[in-house]
Amino acid sequence: MKLKKIAMAALFALIAALTFAFAACGDGAPAENGGNGSDLDPSITETETPSKYTMQAEYIDLDGVKGSGLSNSAEGVAMITGNGTDAEKEKGWGEGYYVSQMHAAGCRLDFVFTARSAQTTSISVRLSSELGQLTFTPQDLAFMLNDKELPYTTLVVKGAQTSTPDLTAAVFNDYTITTSVMLEKGENTFSIMVRQNSLRGDGNVAGPMVDSVTFTTKAVLEWTDHKDNISRRDNSESDM
Numbered sequence: 001m002k003l004k005k006i007a008m009a010a011l012f013a014l015i016a017a018l019t020f021a022f023a024a025c026g027d028g029a030p031a032e033n034g035g036n037g038s039d040l041d042p043s044i045t046e047t048e049t050p051s052k053y054t055m056q057a058e059y060i061d062l063d064g065v066k067g068s069g070l071s072n073s074a075e076g077v078a079m080i081t082g083n084g085t086d087a088e089k090e091k092g093w094g095e096g097y098y099v100s101q102m103h104a105a106g107c108r109l110d111f112v113f114t115a116r117s118a119q120t121t122s123i124s125v126r127l128s129s130e131l132g133q134l135t136f137t138p139q140d141l142a143f144m145l146n147d148k149e150l151p152y153t154t155l156v157v158k159g160a161q162t163s164t165p166d167l168t169a170a171v172f173n174d175y176t177i178t179t180s181v182m183l184e185k186g187e188n189t190f191s192i193m194v195r196q197n198s199l200r201g202d203g204n205v206a207g208p209m210v211d212s213v214t215f216t217t218k219a220v221l222e223w224t225d226h227k228d229n230i231s232r233r234d235n236s237e238s239d240m
Contacts, residue, residue: 037116037220045116046218053217055111057210058082058097059225065109067101067207070130070165070200074101077233081167081209084230092126092172094211097230100130100167102207103200108193111213113223115183121217122179123150123190127208128172129159131199134206140197141208143177145190150178157208172211183219190215 036053058080066075082088084096099109125143136155143150160169190213199206215221 036113036225037222040220044220046119046220048218050122050216050218051220052214053113053221054094054212054214055113055223056094056097056212056225057099057109057111058095058229059227060109060111061226062099062109062229065107066104067107068104068205069101070103072101077229078236080229080233081170091170092211093170094126098128098170098172098209098211100170100209102194102209103205104207105194105196105205107207108191109210111190111223112187113190113215113221114187115185115217116220116222117218118185119183119217119219120180121183121215121219122176123181124174124176124214124216125192126172126174126211126214127157128170128211129157129206129208130165130167130170131201131206132159132161133157134159134199134208136197136199136208140195140199140206142193142195143191144193145181146184146188147191150181152177167209170209172209174214183215183217 062076062079064076065079067079068074079099079101080097081100082093082097086096088096102109123143123145134157136157138149138152141155143152155175157175158171158173160166160171162169192208192210192213194205194207197205
């Protein structure tokens with residue numbers, strides 16, 4: 001009987017361990033799938049090895065964001081391009097969408113998230129350009145963490161090789177902004193902000209197209225995806 005009880009106890013322990021493992025591998029787990037960590041045990045503040053977290057630009061809070069197209073005004077959810085199709089995902093557009101029409105000085109995207117512990121992180125951004133190749137400097141385009149500017153020299157953003165601007169032909173690449181910067185425990189904000197520049201051929205302001213931002217860190221990150229942005233855009237009276 002004693003051996004049977006020991007065996008049963010071991011079985012229950014194994015089942016509990018497997019249950020936790022499966023939970024940690026769900027959509028919210030920190031992994032290559034861009035999970036936001038929300039399915040993990042709240043007591044887990046960091047992981048043994050760095051995990052990747054990807055925030056999609058189309059799912060951040062876009063209310064109040066004022067951009068501009070090449071010949072039209074654009075703001076908020078109307079700046080989202082794409083229809084979420086498999087063909088668009090195969091192009092490398094994350095979940096089939098991205099944020100465009102950022103050709104305006106002061107246009108700023110804020111990626112707000114919570115870190116369960118203070119840890120270092122690398123940050124990469126997935127960008128493209130509808131104006132061919134654009135070379136940004138910190139005077140043209142700023143990247144900030146908690147309003148503190150992240151230094152870089154130049155950033156050469158490549159676009160689709162088309163004779164005229166074409167949002168549907170967007171080709172995205174990943175660009176590392178920093179390999180190590182400290183996150184604060186609690187709320188953090190990573191920002192992309194277009195500054196006054198004359199990078200367009202007509203001397204007007206040019207900005208990038210933004211697909212996503214990826215953080216690689218031992219800290220467990222969490223955030224809220226505003227997935228209703230898509231339905232709000234589709235039900236609006238915008239020119240999209």
